[in-house]
Amino acid sequence: xxxxxxxxxxxxxxxxxxxxxxxxxxxxxxxxxxxxxxxxxxxxxxxxxxxxxxxxxxxxxxxxxxxxxxxxxxxxxxxxxxxxxxxxxxxxxxxxxxxxxxxxxxxxxxxxxxxxxxxxxxxxxxxxxxxxxxxxxxxxxxxxxxxxxxxxxxxxxxxxxxxxxxxxxxxxxxxxxxxxxxxxxxxxxxxxxxxxxxxxxxxxxxxxxxxxxxxxxxxxxxxxxxxxxxxxxxxxxxxxxxxxxxxxxxxxxxxxxxxxxxxxxxxxxxxxxxxxxxxxxxxxxxxxxxxxxxxxxxxxxxxxxxxxxxxxxxxxxxxxxxxxxxxxxxxxxxxxxxxxxxxxxxxxxxxxxxxxxxxxxxxxxxxxxxxxxxxxxxxxxxxxxxxxxxxxxxxxxxxxxxxxxxxxxxxxxxxxxxxxxxxxxxxxxxxxxxxxxxxxxxxxxxxxxxxxxxxxxxxxxxxxxxxxxxxxxxxxxxxxxxxxxxxxxxxxxxxxxxxxxxxxxxxxxxxxxxxxxxxxxxxxxxxxxxxxxxxxxxxxxxxxxxxxxxxxxxxxxxxxxxxxxxxxxxxxxxxxxxxxxxxxxxxxxxxxxxxxxxxx
Amino acid sequence: xxxxxxxxxxxxxxxxxxxxxxxxxxxxxxxxxxxxxxxxxxxxxxxxxxxxxxxxxxxxxxxxxxxxxxxxxxxxxxxxxxxxxxxxxxxxxxxxxxxxxxxxxxxxxxxxxxxxxxxxxxxxxxxxxxxxxxxxxxxxxxxxxxxxxxxxxxxxxxxxxxxxxxxxxxxxxxxxxxxxxxxxxxxxxxxxxxxxxxxxxxxxxxxxxxxxxxxxxxxxxxxxxxxxxxxxxxxxxxxxxxxxxxxxxxxxxxxxxxxxxxxxxxxxxxxxxxxxxxxxxxxxxxxxxxxxxxxxxxxxxxxxxxxxxxxxxxxxxxxxxxxxxxxxxxxxxxxxx
Numbered sequence: 001x002x003x004x005x006x007x008x009x010x011x012x013x014x015x016x017x018x019x020x021x022x023x024x025x026x027x028x029x030x031x032x033x034x035x036x037x038x039x040x041x042x043x044x045x046x047x048x049x050x051x052x053x054x055x056x057x058x059x060x061x062x063x064x065x066x067x068x069x070x071x072x073x074x075x076x077x078x079x080x081x082x083x084x085x086x087x088x089x090x091x092x093x094x095x096x097x098x099x100x101x102x103x104x105x106x107x108x109x110x111x112x113x114x115x116x117x118x119x120x121x122x123x124x125x126x127x128x129x130x131x132x133x134x135x136x137x138x139x140x141x142x143x144x145x146x147x148x149x150x151x152x153x154x155x156x157x158x159x160x161x162x163x164x165x166x167x168x169x170x171x172x173x174x175x176x177x178x179x180x181x182x183x184x185x186x187x188x189x190x191x192x193x194x195x196x197x198x199x200x201x202x203x204x205x206x207x208x209x210x211x212x213x214x215x216x217x218x219x220x221x222x223x224x225x226x227x228x229x230x231x232x233x234x235x236x237x238x239x240x241x242x243x244x245x246x247x248x249x250x251x252x253x254x255x256x257x258x259x260x261x262x263x264x265x266x267x268x269x270x271x272x273x274x275x276x277x278x279x280x281x282x283x284x285x286x287x288x289x290x291x292x293x294x295x296x297x298x299x300x301x302x303x304x305x306x307x308x309x310x311x312x313x314x315x316x317x318x319x320x321x322x323x324x325x326x327x328x329x330x331x332x333x334x335x336x337x338x339x340x341x342x343x344x345x346x347x348x349x350x351x352x353x354x355x356x357x358x359x360x361x362x363x364x365x366x367x368x369x370x371x372x373x374x375x376x377x378x379x380x381x382x383x384x385x386x387x388x389x390x391x392x393x394x395x396x397x398x399x400x401x402x403x404x405x406x407x408x409x410x411x412x413x414x415x416x417x418x419x420x421x422x423x424x425x426x427x428x429x430x431x432x433x434x435x436x437x438x439x440x441x442x443x444x445x446x447x448x449x450x451x452x453x454x455x456x457x458x459x460x461x462x463x464x465x466x467x468x469x470x471x472x473x474x475x476x477x478x479x480x481x482x483x484x485x486x487x488x489x490x491x492x493x494x495x496x497x498x499x500x501x502x503x504x505x506x507x508x509x510x511x512x513x514x515x516x517x518x519x520x521x522x523x524x525x526x527x528x529x530x531x532x533x534x535x536x537x538x539x540x541x542x543x544x545x546x547x548x549x550x551x552x553x554x555x556x557x558x559x560x561x562x563x564x565x566x567x568x569x570x571x572x573x574x575x576x577x578x579x580x581x582x583x584x585x586x587x588x589x590x591x592x593x594x595x596x597x598x599x600x
Numbered sequence: 601x602x603x604x605x606x607x608x609x610x611x612x613x614x615x616x617x618x619x620x621x622x623x624x625x626x627x628x629x630x631x632x633x634x635x636x637x638x639x640x641x642x643x644x645x646x647x648x649x650x651x652x653x654x655x656x657x658x659x660x661x662x663x664x665x666x667x668x669x670x671x672x673x674x675x676x677x678x679x680x681x682x683x684x685x686x687x688x689x690x691x692x693x694x695x696x697x698x699x700x701x702x703x704x705x706x707x708x709x710x711x712x713x714x715x716x717x718x719x720x721x722x723x724x725x726x727x728x729x730x731x732x733x734x735x736x737x738x739x740x741x742x743x744x745x746x747x748x749x750x751x752x753x754x755x756x757x758x759x760x761x762x763x764x765x766x767x768x769x770x771x772x773x774x775x776x777x778x779x780x781x782x783x784x785x786x787x788x789x790x791x792x793x794x795x796x797x798x799x800x801x802x803x804x805x806x807x808x809x810x811x812x813x814x815x816x817x818x819x820x821x822x823x824x825x826x827x828x829x830x831x832x833x834x835x836x837x838x839x840x841x842x843x844x845x846x847x848x849x850x851x852x853x854x855x856x857x858x859x860x861x862x863x864x865x866x867x868x869x870x871x872x873x874x875x876x877x878x879x880x881x882x883x884x885x886x887x888x889x890x891x892x893x894x895x896x897x898x899x900x901x902x903x904x905x906x907x908x909x910x911x912x913x914x915x916x917x918x919x920x921x922x923x924x925x926x927x928x929x930x931x932x933x934x935x936x937x
Contacts, residue, residue, distance in 0.1 A: 112808040116808050335908050362908075365908060
């Protein structure tokens with residue numbers, strides 16, 4: 001049995017990457033003979049920090065503009081309380097592992113903040129901390145490997161009596177068990193999939209609500225490569241503001257679940273038997289299905305992510321379940337184990353990440369000798385995470401609109417890659433019931449200097465969604481001191497979203513509209529940052545003299561960075577400042593919520 | 601025979617009947633004891649001085665609901681602490697959210713929520729003299745290290761307290777400290793969004809020091825393999841290289857598949873029929889092509905095993921595993937964009 005030394009691993013993870021490292025560490029520590037508690041930062045009962053934690057390990061990524069991931073924010077709110085004494089955690093030894101990308105200005109800010117605050121609250125030293133940089137030649141894995149050995153050394157020093165011998169040949173005892181009532185009647189769920197998904201909303205679970213699809217239209221032309229959906233959900237007593245988001249809870253395609261079952265035929269006789277989950281149950285954001293309908297099939301359809309790219313933690317589990325009695329089996333087991341090895345991360349990357357191979361495809365490929373026990377399912381597979389989308393409509397009690405780009409692309413694999421959520425959205429028909437949740441962003445479009453300041457909105461592609469909400473709301477309430485929309489897309493008649501709406505507002509002088517088209521031969525300003533620069537006198541006047549708010553929204557990558565550089569350049573030129581002064585000016589805009597950026 | 605102090609909240613004394621009934625209750629419970637009665641405000645304001653180490657029991661009567669209505673000033677708690685004998689009890693309508701103040705004043709909090717003075721002074725490891733009399737903070741006040749300008753709170757551990765060798769005392773101290781710490785963890789979610797003052801998150805960044813940071817193990821790939829992959833917004837050209845590789849791969853396969861398609865004959869059709877029954881694909885979902893006979897040239901032996909075992913640049917990369925000589929099914933399932 002692994003030794004209990006009061007070790008707690010908490011993670012803050014937006015995309016699942018930090019969670020994967022935390023799970024990796026958790027498993028590896030167990031192979032070293034050390035037991036640990038693993039959960040997200042928000043989910044950990046904070047009192048246990050006092051009563052059960054002697055060693056605290058935090059793994060956390062940074063999202064957006066130096067922000068904490070959603071599942072870390074509640075924890076942060078607690079530790080930021082001023083009234084906490086500076087020796088609250090003086091019984092804890094701490095180390096942290098941050099995940100970030102140094103090409104972003106607020107590199108690893110989340111873990112920096114957490115670490116600094118926990119030191120203020122008295123945490124002691126366990127080992128060096130790490131700020132992994134995805135841009136470095138070693139990648140995050142290089143940092144992890146070095147950090148883990150420092151951590152093991154730190155623990156060894158403190159626990160000289162423990163052996164710390166690494167043994168990964170034995171399967172660890174299950175922490176979460178799926179129990180199937182093999183002798184009970186089948187529960188047929190396959191035909192009622194959409195309705196069953198809605199049973200996640202219940203009296204106890206007030207986070208999600210039930211809505212009805214009012215419309216689900218494609219708003220790019222049919223011959224355009226990308227399908228963008230304008231999804232309208234009807235519900236009641238909704239309350240939201242511009243900038244808020246909607247969480248959607250996608251389900252798997254039943255045919256994909258069938259394919260998975262084909263590759264694990266020992267499950268098929270029990271696929272529709274009642275099922276229960278015991279032990280350390282993973283976090284199901286958005287609630288769990290009504291237990292009346294819980295079967296292997298419904299669990300896989302609504303809760304288990306089989307379409308995502310497998311993580312290292314997944315491979316760390318499945319190689320244990322390969323029958324290695326044959327030569328083929330032995331080879332397959334060795335290979336799967338290799339993929340779980342931190343030193344072979346390039347192998348895993350080439351096999352899984354680069355071609356965007358799904359968990360389902362991996363299992364299919366190894367189906368001859370891989371037999372995953374039913375009771376281990378939740379230890380092997382990740383759980384489907386909700387997807388957040390910016391609201392694209394004015395505050396309303398009954399209707400909420402979203403703009404969603406359907407994710408479809410090709411890699412070396414023959415089968416088209418599809419986003420789980422957008423594939424599900426495409427399958428939604430008018431009047432279908434779905435569950436969803438509303439998430440506050442608490443954006444304020446106010447400035448201290450002036451009431452209702454002008455707002456400069458910069459949003460290529462589907463980034464225009466929250467701008468539409470903001471524009472509608474501002475016009476409804478006569479807050480039209482100046483709305484300036486910089487919108488970018490490829491072609492005028494293919495992917496120009498809400499063109500009639502914005503053009504009409506512009507003609508009615510309610511909106512200053514600056515569209516630009518990257519693939520139109522006669523359009524000189526291709527991208528939003530070019531358009532901004534060509535309007536630099538206006539932008540400079542609005543920002544420097546009228547305290548305008550700048551709101552940037554769109555896909556992550558070069559756009560937000562280039563927009564930022566362009567704005568700084570404009571401040572330099574129009575304000576007569578030098579570069580460092582302009583940088584400081586922009587930073588102060590950010591701190592005063594005058595430069596708001598939402599990217600994904 | 602002991603001494604009991606009945607401490608009344610000012611709102612109580614307006615109700616004569618209530619006061620009488622309390623007095624009777626107390627006399628019933630503690631028949632042999634001497635009962636004294638005061639209004640708490642008079643104690644709080646220093647209008648009367650309580651004898652030191654005199655009472656065995658102080659009973660607080662405050663019928664008002666709500667913690668803020670029951671609040672007792674910290675200085676008054678200290679005063680009451682000093683009027684109790686060792687092992688004395690402060691009980692009754694105590695505020696539930698002031699355990700910390702009680703502990704700071706040298707009380708222990710027992711399971712029933714009563715505040716108890718320790719049996720002997722030696723156990724009291726966080727002594728705090730009455731502020732009221734001294735006017736200034738005494739030596740016994742907990743010391744705190746200055747860590748940050750944003751940090752305004754006082755520490756819990758008193759480093760100036762004398763160390764005792766007694767293990768029991770240590771345990772006691774530890775338990776008490778833990779209890780004190782736990783008072784900061786409110787159960788209610790509301791508290792998180794409530795009126796608590798929050799330090800500015802961004803100010804923490806300036807506190808961070810670059811020391812003690814892990815330096816990653818240098819990446820050494822003995823075989824000179826490509827290590828890094830293209831970033832999402834790659835500008836260095838790696839992404840283009842990768843895309844070109846993929847394109848090459850696909851066109852190689854397409855030509856391969858094109859040739860083989862000609863030989864996708866009756867046998868393939870039969871397999872398709874069989875698959876249709878079990879997997880129930882629509883007809884157009886399947887393309888059944890046998891290209892293994894001619895296609896398999898090299899002879900590394902791993903091509904048939906699937907992508908997990910294929911070499912870099914293997915013409916089969918991206919295709920499912922197959923058995924040499926057997927038909928390979930490329931399922932087009934779901935390609936109906």
